[in-house]
Every structure is written in C-alpha cells, then in structure tokens.
Amino acid sequence: MNNMKPRKVLQVIGRVIKQLLFYEEIECSVCAKQGQRVCDECSEMFLRHDNITCNKCGREIKETGLCYNCRKNNRPYEQGLIALYYQDIPREFMKEFKYNSKRNFSYFFAEEIYKKIKNCSWDIDVICAVPMHNLKLLGNGYNPPSLISRELSILMNIPYSRKTLKRKRYTRSMSLLKNIDRMEHSSKNFMTGNFDYADMNVLVVDDVSTTGATLHVCSKILLDNGANKVYVAAACGDNTEFS
Numbered sequence: 001m002n003n004m005k006p007r008k009v010l011q012v013i014g015r016v017i018k019q020l021l022f023y024e025e026i027e028c029s030v031c032a033k034q035g036q037r038v039c040d041e042c043s044e045m046f047l048r049h050d051n052i053t054c055n056k057c058g059r060e061i062k063e064t065g066l067c068y069n070c071r072k073n074n075r076p077y078e079q080g081l082i083a084l085y086y087q088d089i090p091r092e093f094m095k096e097f098k099y100n101s102k103r104n105f106s107y108f109f110a111e112e113i114y115k116k117i118k119n120c121s122w123d124i125d126v127i128c129a130v131p132m133h134n135l136k137l138l139g140n141g142y143n144p145p146s147l148i149s150r151e152l153s154i155l156m157n158i159p160y161s162r163k164t165l166k167r168k169r170y171t172r173s174m175s176l177l178k179n180i181d182r183m184e185h186s187s188k189n190f191m192t193g194n195f196d197y198a199d200m201n202v203l204v205v206d207d208v209s210t211t212g213a214t215l216h217v218c219s220k221i222l223l224d225n226g227a228n229k230v231y232v233a234a235a236c237g238d239n240t241e242f243s
C-alpha cells in the first residue's frame, strides 16, 4: 500500500470524510451489531462456492473437473470465480442492491469477491464490469456490476475502466430467456468500448452469474479485440449441478 496512486488515496480520504461528516455508524446489515457492515457471525452463515469448484467458472460442483455449462461451452477466459450462492440473505441483499437503490451493498459483494480473488494467482491489469445499456442506466441510476467493480478496484489497488465494454441493445431481462437462448442472445448484446486494453489482462465482474453466458460472451469480445488474458468474477451464482 506504500505506493498508492493519488486517485486511490483521494477515494480513501473521500470515504473517511463521508463517514465523519454523516456520522455513518457502521453496523451489520443482517443483525445490526455495530462495527462491521456484515459481522463475522452472520458472514459465516452464508453459503459460498467453496470445496470442489469448476476448474473454469469457479462454481461449486460435486466432483473435480468442469461444471455442466463449462463442459458444454468451451470458455474463452482463463479462469473464473463465483463468491456466494444466490440464495438466502445474499440473494435478498442482491435484490436490494440491484432494484432498491441499496448501493452501499456493493462493498459487501466486492469484499466477498476479494476474499476469494486474493488467493488466486491472477495477474490483472484492469478491472471492468458487465455493462448496462445507457437507457436502462438512465432508469436505474447505476449499473450494479460497475459499483462492485469500483469497490473491488480500491480493494485490489488495480484500475477500473468503465469504457472497456458497451451494451449494444436494450433487451428484456436475461432471466426471462431459456438457457438455450442465452449464449446467442448475449453475443448480440455487447461490444468493445473505447478503452484500449490491448495486451492487457482484464478481469470482468458481474453481479449474478447463472449459466455463465454473459461472462463467456464478454470475455470473447475482449479477447477478439486484443486482450491478453481474461478472468471473470461474479458476486453470486446458482448451483446448476445440485439443482
């Protein structure tokens, strides 16, 4: 941390000033105990993609190797991770975060990714987020994966670029589509942005990964446009193997 970039230093100072100005009392979002945004006791209850995980996407599976979706689709990225199971409290947090303006939950999700990513020997130059279409962004006010990426960028001390990927079309929610359509559907949705990531190792961050189609397609676009290596991370993910 001795060679923190000026922008990082400003971000950290900004956060401290905000806490002082607004007397922001940090308390556990689950049990309201003071001191941590999510206390250790509550955090222990969350199910994570640990134990045996897919060698490609990081989803928890029964036996060593690849999950169903990664066996079916040859992933273009190096490796991925998924932090939490998309159920119980993390699922409620995610809904509040995505649809109910609870922007500060981005910190919780970034921390969960960070806990896992710091044990991976990934060499990352820049972090980017699965983008949202500008029209939808106008309606929502923020792109959840971008907020997670910004927090993760501070935790990892690696730059974040919002101009790495762009969304091409304004489409209906992925959750309404059948799994089979998702890959093709996703490939029509995204395009490369203005940021020059040639020869860089890029980390793509998403909020929820179900089949992995979005991260697959985003990685492919980055690699087709000159990225050296791509890694992917999702804050929450289903477990398709066990369901």
Ligand SMILES: [Zn+2]
Binding pocket: 028, 029, 030, 031, 032, 033, 038, 039, 040, 041, 042, 043
């Ligand atoms: Zn708690």
Ligand SMILES: [Zn+2]
Binding pocket: 054, 055, 056, 057, 058, 059, 066, 067, 068, 069, 070, 071
């Ligand atoms: Zn997998």
